[in-house]
Amino acid sequence: METVRNYVEALFSALPQTEDIVQMKRDMLFNLEEKFNALLQEGKNEHEAAGIVVASIGSAEELRSELGLDDVVAEAPVHMSREQIDPAILEEYRQYNDKKHLTVALAVALFIASPILYQLCAESFLRSELLGQVLMFGAVAAGVVLCILSGRRDSYYKEVFGLGGENESAPSSVAGESNGGIRYRWTGLFAGVSFPIAAMIYLCLGFFADLWHPGWIIFPICGVLTGVIGTIEYFRQTQ
Amino acid sequence: MLGSDVMRGYNDMLILSLLAERDSYGYEISKEIEKRAAGAYCIKETTLYSAFGRLEKQGLVAAYQGSETQGRPRTYYTITDAGRQFFGEKCAEWQVLKRVVDAFAKEE
Numbered sequence: 001m002e003t004v005r006n007y008v009e010a011l012f013s014a015l016p017q018t019e020d021i022v023q024m025k026r027d028m029l030f031n032l033e034e035k036f037n038a039l040l041q042e043g044k045n046e047h048e049a050a051g052i053v054v055a056s057i058g059s060a061e062e063l064r065s066e067l068g069l070d071d072v073v074a075e076a077p078v079h080m081s082r083e084q085i086d087p088a089i090l091e092e093y094r095q096y097n098d099k100k101h102l103t104v105a106l107a108v109a110l111f112i113a114s115p116i117l118y119q120l121c122a123e124s125f126l127r128s129e130l131l132g133q134v135l136m137f138g139a140v141a142a143g144v145v146l147c148i149l150s151g152r153r154d155s156y157y158k159e160v161f162g163l164g165g166e167n168e169s170a171p172s173s174v175a176g177e178s179n180g181g182i183r184y185r186w187t188g189l190f191a192g193v194s195f196p197i198a199a200m201i202y203l204c205l206g207f208f209a210d211l212w213h214p215g216w217i218i219f220p221i222c223g224v225l226t227g228v229i230g231t232i233e234y235f236r237q238t239q
Numbered sequence: 240m241l242g243s244d245v246m247r248g249y250n251d252m253l254i255l256s257l258l259a260e261r262d263s264y265g266y267e268i269s270k271e272i273e274k275r276a277a278g279a280y281c282i283k284e285t286t287l288y289s290a291f292g293r294l295e296k297q298g299l300v301a302a303y304q305g306s307e308t309q310g311r312p313r314t315y316y317t318i319t320d321a322g323r324q325f326f327g328e329k330c331a332e333w334q335v336l337k338r339v340v341d342a343f344a345k346e347e
Contacts, residue, residue, distance in 0.1 A: 011285075020292055027314055028288045031265035034309065038266075056269075058285035062243060066289035 001036050003050040004057075005029060011060055021067070032057070093157050103150050104234060108227035110143035115220035133216070140223050144191075147184075183237065187230040194222045241280040250282060250290050251299070252329040258300060258318040259326055265291070265314070291316060299325050 012025045032053055039049035114136040121132030198218045205215035246253075257268055265287060272282050294300040299322035304312040318326070 024288050024292055027265060027291070028284055030309070030311060030313070031269075031288075032284065034266045035269075037309075056281060056284055058243070058283035062283060063285040063289070066285055 001033060001046075001050070004032055004036060004053050007054050007057065008032065011057070011063060014060065015063070015067070028057075096153060096157070100150060100154075101234075103146055104230065107143040107146040107150075108230060110139045110146070111220075111223035111227040114139035114143075114223055115217070118216075118220075136216075136220065140219065143223070143227075184230055184233055187226055187233055190229050191222070191226045194225065195219075198222045240278075241276075243283055243286055246280060246282075249329070249333070250286055251294060252326060252333070253282070254287070254290055254294065254316075255299065255318055255322055255326040255329070258316055259323060262305075262315050262317045264305065264316065268316075294322070297321075 008025060008029055012021065015021050035056070036049050036053050039052055040046070044052070117139055118132035118136040121135055122129040198221075202212075202215050202218055205211040205218075209215075243250075253272055254268060257263055257271055263271070269282055269284070269287055272280065291300070291302075295302055295316075298319060300316045300318055302314050302316055305315040306313060
């Protein structure tokens with residue numbers, strides 16, 4: 001029954017906590033418990049019963065549309081009810097949201113630009129490989145920093161507003177996975193895996209085969225691939 | 240198995256139909272709907288409970304606390320006169336709807 005209770009709590013946590021809705025949640029939990037016990041009486045085990053009960057509940061989207069909460073206001077903060085939204089924070093958030101795409105684009109541009117910077121410095125009139133490497137890694141690092149900062153701001157707003165409130169398209173499925181916004185799940189995964197591996201390969205190539213050059217090229221390759229995956233995820237999630 | 244969007248517009252009517260026979264509460268109503276639909280429709284809990292809220296707000300049903308179970312009194316629902324009237328209207332609407340759709344449906 002705990003499983004069921006947790007699911008219901010999660011489902012309702014993204015909604016404005018008005019008296020009606022809280023009462024509805026209580027009624028639902030009460031009756032779901034009765035259903036759960038009835039299933040146990042029939043001989044089902046706890047897991048089966050919980051599964052059946054949860055499957056009969058419905059999704060967050062259905063709940064939202066049943067309650068007529070489909071518009072943007074539905075994404076209003078959990079901790080603030082509809083009347084209490086601080087307009088200043090909401091405005092701040094809207095501005096941030098608009099610029100978020102630019103931030104992402106800038107980060108990707110930095111990733112792609114990094115090897116170009118190296119080439120410019122090392123092979124052109126400046127003739128400085130060191131400067132090229134510094135600028136290249138610097139560009140990659142700057143791009144990563146932008147991504148991290150953007151992610152942190154997302155989390156901040158998510159905390160302030162409660163779940164959801166970022167993606168203006170389909171309302172998020174609370175009990176499910178997505179929490180609104182552009183989720184760079186695969187991008188993060190790929191970057192997290194590929195860069196450490198790339199570092200390892202680079203060091204091996206360098207120490208064992210003295211291939212520092214052209215071994216370094218593995219980093220910009222990872223950066224570009226990460227950027228590509230990120231762009232793909234971005235476009236897939238905004239269509 | 241009928242989905243919830245197909246049944247939209249008639250969920251309220253199903254509930255009112257059962258309440259017109261006798262007072263009942265959430266879990267009992269959802270069980271009865273599944274039984275009478277012979278398994279072709281299982282009303283989702285979210286649909287059911289938001290329907291209760293809506294019907295009560297519209298004055299078509301009234302809620303009261305009934306016998307205790309699991310340590311808390313159960314919320315029972317009873318149909319009101321306005322509810323009976325609305326139910327009648329929906330039944331009439333269904334007859335019209337049935338005729339209209341039948342005029343277009345092809346037998347397989």
